[in-house]
Amino acid sequence: MTALVGFLGAAYPWVKAAHLIFVIFWIAGLFMLPRFYIYHQPVAPGSVEDRQWIERESRLRRIIITPAMALVWIFGLMLATDQGLWDQHWFQAKLACVLALSGYHGWAVGYGKKLASGFRPPSDRALRMMNEIPGIATAVVVILVIVRPF
Numbered sequence: 510m511t512a513l514v515g516f517l518g519a520a521y522p523w524v525k526a527a528h529l530i531f532v533i534f535w536i537a538g539l540f541m542l543p544r545f546y547i548y549h550q551p552v553a554p555g556s557v558e559d560r561q562w563i564e565r566e567s568r569l570r571r572i573i574i575t576p577a578m579a580l581v582w583i584f585g586l587m588l589a590t591d592q593g594l595w596d597q598h599w600f601q602a603k604l605a606c607v608l609a610l611s612g613y614h615g616w617a618v619g620y621g622k623k624l625a626s627g628f629r630p631p632s633d634r635a636l637r638m639m640n641e642i643p644g645i646a647t648a649v650v651v652i653l654v655i656v657r658p659f
């Protein structure tokens with residue numbers, strides 16, 4: 510990996526800009542998706558409105574959040590390789606948070622598929638609590654990369 514340090518050359522700030530553009534798309538989508546689920550949940554399975562929510566949710570996942578997550582990872586790993594950050598603790602902590610956020614993404618995709626197949630939980634409490642995760646993870650990640658507290 511050390512042989513690759515600096516491999517991006519003058520392209521580094523462009524890759525960083527691309528990283529941040531797709532971070533914004535990804536996180537915006539992760540904020541929207543559980544909101545859609547909160548509106549979808551009371552709708553009767555099989556109704557016209559149910560089919561409309563299924564379509565909206567699936568488009569948000571397919572067109573925005575899944576491609577954005579893949580691009581955030583690709584550009585982020587390129588930046589880390591260029592800078593040789595693997596042994597820095599703030600970066601390792603960031604990676605752990607981003608892995609958790611990717612796990613949340615997987616959970617949100619799975620939840621949407623369950624709703625589409627007619628699953629209706631007794632309340633939306635769990636969904637509202639889960640909805641807090643992307644905001645908290647974003648705040649922690651931004652502090653880690655900007656402040657580098659350790």
Ligand code: HEM
Binds near residue numbers: 528529585
């Ligand atoms: C998916 C895995 C990710 C990897 C491997 C990664 C890696 C990186 C690297 C190596 C940098 C450059 C640091 C520097 O030049 O000092 C960077 C910049 C940045 N990343 Fe990520 N990142 C990832 C995801 C995220 C996420 C999810 C967020 C926000 C929630 C985020 C927010 C930022 C910010 C704000 C910067 C700019 C910091 C600066 O001013 O240099 N990253 N990222």
